[in-house]
Amino acid sequence: MNTPLFEIVDIPINVEEVRRKVTDRNAGAITLFIGTVRELTKGKKTLHLEYQAYPAMAIKMFEQISKEIQERWPEAKVAITHRIGHLDISDIAVVIAVSSPHRKIAYMANEYAIERIKQIVPIWKKEFWEDGTEWIGDQLEKVPYPEGNPSIKRGELS
């Protein structure tokens, strides 16, 4: 099967398709993480989101995350698809599938993948609220920085 394990798409993600990519006869578990668009963040209402990516680099970073997972858990197999463009509330933004012989590694590697995505993968989201818009980004998805002055240190990514 030739479908790439890591994809950026601008259409709705087919979860089953991502799961199928990590199918393995030696797998005893597959974990699926499905990231969806939330309506309320600290009481503020999101109308919709717009995701943008630097696709070529994002794919490279997905591959790097997979490599890091291989180093930690050689039995784990990972596939990731992230959607970009306009997303409405409850739409699926990202799907991560991890298979492994036993469930514990599938859970751990899957969580590792989403944490790393939030640190190193060049994808950005723009929030559309009732009273305005804002590009979000502090790598932990908490603090918006409207004028390009994120308040966190970014040195750990060399």
Add this chain to the structure above:
Amino acid sequence: MINILLFAHLQEAIGKSELRVDLSDYTVGQIKEWMENQYPQLSLQNIMTAVNEEFATDQMIVKDGDTLAFIPPVSGG
């Protein structure tokens, strides 16, 4: 010539997502300064950079034909 890519709010600040400039053999740090002088509305403080799709330091020299991308703090997932 080098290619410069901008994303998210940086792209909106200057109204362009891509530039071609004659800044081969300058460092990432020098190109950042040049950009900020050229576009006073642009702040590249704490913005990461990538050269040819790999994260880069301010000291790295950008060669003819390279692609330099300014990477704001990411918010995927």
